[in-house]
Amino acid sequence: MSRADPSAPQGRGELREEPQTARTRRTTFRASLLGNELLTTFRRWRTLALLAVLAAVPVLVGIAVKVETGDGSSAGPGGGGGGPAFLSQITNNGLFLVFTALAATVPFFLPMAVGVVAGDALAGEANSGTLRYLLVAPAGRGRLLLTKYATVVVFCVTATLVVAVSALTVGALLFPLGDLTTISGTRIGFAEGLGRALLIALAVAASLIGVAALGLFVSTLTGSGIAAMATTVGLLITVQILDQIPQLHALQPYLFSHYWLSFADLMREPVYWDDLTKNVELQALYAAVFGSAAWARFTTKDITA
Amino acid sequence: MGEVSATEPEQGGTGAGDEPVIATRALTKRYRGGQLAVDGLDLTVPAGSVFGFLGPNGSGKTTTIRMLMGLIEPTSGTARVLGQPMPRATRAVLPHVGALIEGPALYGFLSGRDNLVRYDSADPAADPRTRRARVAAALDRVGLTAAAGKKAKAYSLGMKQRLGLAAALLQPRRLLVLDEPTNGLDPQGMREIRTLVRELASDGTTVFLSSHLLDEIEQVCTHAAVMAQGRLITQGPVAELSAGARGRLAVTTPDTAEAARVLKEQGVGDVVVTDDRVTGEPPDRDLAEVTAALVTAGVRVRGLTVERASLEDAFVALTGEGFDVAG
Ligand SMILES: Nc1ncnc2c1ncn2[C@@H]1O[C@H](COP(=O)(O)OP(=O)(O)OP(=O)(O)O)[C@@H](O)[C@H]1O
Numbered sequence: 086m087s088r089a090d091p092s093a094p095q096g097r098g099e100l101r102e103e104p105q106t107a108r109t110r111r112t113t114f115r116a117s118l119l120g121n122e123l124l125t126t127f128r129r130w131r132t133l134a135l136l137a138v139l140a141a142v143p144v145l146v147g148i149a150v151k152v153e154t155g156d157g158s159s160a161g162p163g164g165g166g167g168g169p170a171f172l173s174q175i176t177n178n179g180l181f182l183v184f185t186a187l188a189a190t191v192p193f194f195l196p197m198a199v200g201v202v203a204g205d206a207l208a209g210e211a212n213s214g215t216l217r218y219l220l221v222a223p224a225g226r227g228r229l230l231l232t233k234y235a236t237v238v239v240f241c242v243t244a245t246l247v248v249a250v251s252a253l254t255v256g257a258l259l260f261p262l263g264d265l266t267t268i269s270g271t272r273i274g275f276a277e278g279l280g281r282a283l284l285i286a287l288a289v290a291a292s293l294i295g296v297a298a299l300g301l302f303v304s305t306l307t308g309s310g311i312a313a314m315a316t317t318v319g320l321l322i323t324v325q326i327l328d329q330i331p332q333l334h335a336l337q338p339y340l341f342s343h344y345w346l347s348f349a350d351l352m353r354e355p356v357y358w359d360d361l362t363k364n365v366e367l368q369a370l371y372a373a374v375f376g377s378a379a380w381a382r383f384t385t386k387d388i389t390a
Numbered sequence: 391m392g393e394v395s396a397t398e399p400e401q402g403g404t405g406a407g408d409e410p411v412i413a414t415r416a417l418t419k420r421y422r423g424g425q426l427a428v429d430g431l432d433l434t435v436p437a438g439s440v441f442g443f444l445g446p447n448g449s450g451k452t453t454t455i456r457m458l459m460g461l462i463e464p465t466s467g468t469a470r471v472l473g474q475p476m477p478r479a480t481r482a483v484l485p486h487v488g489a490l491i492e493g494p495a496l497y498g499f500l501s502g503r504d505n506l507v508r509y510d511s512a513d514p515a516a517d518p519r520t521r522r523a524r525v526a527a528a529l530d531r532v533g534l535t536a537a538a539g540k541k542a543k544a545y546s547l548g549m550k551q552r553l554g555l556a557a558a559l560l561q562p563r564r565l566l567v568l569d570e571p572t573n574g575l576d577p578q579g580m581r582e583i584r585t586l587v588r589e590l591a592s593d594g595t596t597v598f599l600s601s602h603l604l605d606e607i608e609q610v611c612t613h614a615a616v617m618a619q620g621r622l623i624t625q626g627p628v629a630e631l632s633a634g635a636r637g638r639l640a641v642t643t644p645d646t647a648e649a650a651r652v653l654k655e656q657g658v659g660d661v662v663v664t665d666d667r668v669t670g671e672p673p674d675r676d677l678a679e680v681t682a683a684l685v686t687a688g689v690r691v692r693g694l695t696v697e698r699a700s701l702e703d704a705f706v707a708l709t710g711e712g713f714d715v716a717g
């Protein structure tokens with residue numbers, strides 16, 4: 086049996102009478118722990134509250150813009166000038182609310198939500214003692230860590246889509262929809278605009294992967310869910326501040342938040358890929374570094390809680 | 391199996407049948423704070439036994455169980471569970487082990503049933519197609535079927551304990567490790583646990599049970615070990631342990647003075663007379679001879695018994711009367 090289970094040295098035949106289908110079966114099992122983890126995470130009151138806050142941001146922005154421009158004037162200075170926030174364009178085209186809402190949530194709300202979910206992922210289980218029962222089930226430390234990370238990544242995507250969908254809905258309800266003008270001044274059709282919006286949402290979700298890995302690593306360090314969440318969100322704020330200090334510009338390209346606003350480049354014609362690629366590379370680097378650190382820590386840690 | 395002594399644990403047989411279910415060698419754990427919690431433990435739990443694991447608070451029982459379950463790494467020494475080394479073989483061993491460690495831990499926002507579904511899905515050896523049936527059977531076994539839909543945070547202490555047990559019973563297990571399983575249970579609950587343990591044992595499951603309730607251990611356990619301050623003081627069949635604290639010969643008679651004289655003659659030591667009873671340490675010779683001698687001397691014997699020492703006597707004799715927890 087040790088053949089089917091490399092982590093079980095000196096396996097004895099009597100311990101596991103697994104049929105030959107073990108491999109295919111085990112893949113469904115993996116999926117099944119992930120499925121259960123997703124269900125558990127998204128049934129949490131806290132997860133739903135975070136998503137509700139994120140969904141509320143576009144509503145507030147949309148209403149603010151509507152009220153501001155109720156007299157018919159266009160919002161923002163210069164009108165129609167563009168800029169990364171796209172604020173001035175919303176009155177002409179509700180689709181721009183998607184871009185505005187993502188730009189408004191990416192510096193803080195989105196990564197904070199991810200930090201909370203990632204920070205709590207293992208520390209919360211340790212806190213409640215359920216971690217020891219998952220491990221004696223036996224979930225397997227590596228398997229559990231991967232499941233947790235996958236769940237946090239799914240949360241990154243979900244959270245971003247919640248903002249985008251809420252913004253699109255509010256935009257469609259409050260403002261006209263139609264063709265739109267890119268930052269470069271060219272016009273694209275509404276369908277392509279929708280496509281760009283989806284791409285932007287994916288780029289934003291990818292921006293959060295680094296925070297997710299960082300949060301999960303912090304989560305392996307402590308047995309307190311609150312401490313892990315607070316540390317992750319604290320780090321997030323610190324990095325944002327460091328990214329603003331001019332004297333640190335040599336360091337800044339390595340801060341996970343440095344290219345977060347690069348998603349706006351997807352609204353150029355042609356798309357300007359440089360910063361987008363750098364962002365993805367940087368996030369992958371963070372995922373690799375903090376993912377390995379989390380692995381090293383969690384697979385050897387004494388679980389006494 | 392047979393006899394197992396504290397100092398020289400039986401070497402596990404080569405056949406799978408009589409290999410000990412748990413065998414530790416010089417198992418030692420020093421926590422990061424420097425606390426030596428378990429010190430050179432040589433524990434042997436024979437297959438098929440109901441094994442009571444005793445010891446005062448802080449004596450290292452839970453620490454031992456954590457090492458056996460692969461939750462913490464021993465500082466030195468080895469632990470084998472079901473014939474395989476822990477914590478290296480957790481993936482192969484633990485599907486055959488059900489455990490309740492330091493009380494239950496539940497997801498308060500999930501129903502009792504969903505808690506079990508979650509723990510079941512964490513086990514890669516559990517078939518998802520039969521999950522519902524397994525969960526229902528486990529709930530039924532601990533008497534929680536009616537409360538299965540309730541959120542676990544609304545459970546009482548005893549209900550939580552039962553749900554924890556249900557999680558340990560999701561699969562047919564070869565070994566069940568129960569750290570204080572009757573904590574918080576009502577008398578019916580405790581009885582049910584005892585019945586359950588006996589049932590499981592008769593199905594061939596080895597049960598490793600830590601508890602402070604000595605009469606409970608005495609009632610269900612075939613074997614026991616006693617820990618104090620991280621060290622193993624003794625282990626072996628329960629009958630032998632309590633015999634170690636020697637029972638007393640008790641003669642009930644109105645002629646106490648005469649009885650005491652005869653008993654001393656017959657080699658009974660430490661003779662004590664109380665009201666109409668004379669007690670003493672049983673002699674090596676056949677008790678039939680003692681009885682005959684008493685009768686010959688004209689002592690009117692109403693009763694003659696050897697009172698078995700309780701496990702509690704043995705426990706206190708081994709671990710001392712002191713109440714304070716050792717640092
Ligand atoms: N996580 C930990 N870190 C440091 N020391 C610990 C830890 N857990 C337990 N200890 C220490 O190890 C010793 C043994 O503790 P353990 O929990 O194994 O005792 P126990 O026999 O289970 O006691 P009880 O009957 O009270 O449950 C104690 O001195 C305790 O203070």
Ligand SMILES: [Mg+2]
Binds near residue numbers: 569
């Ligand atoms: Mg304990």
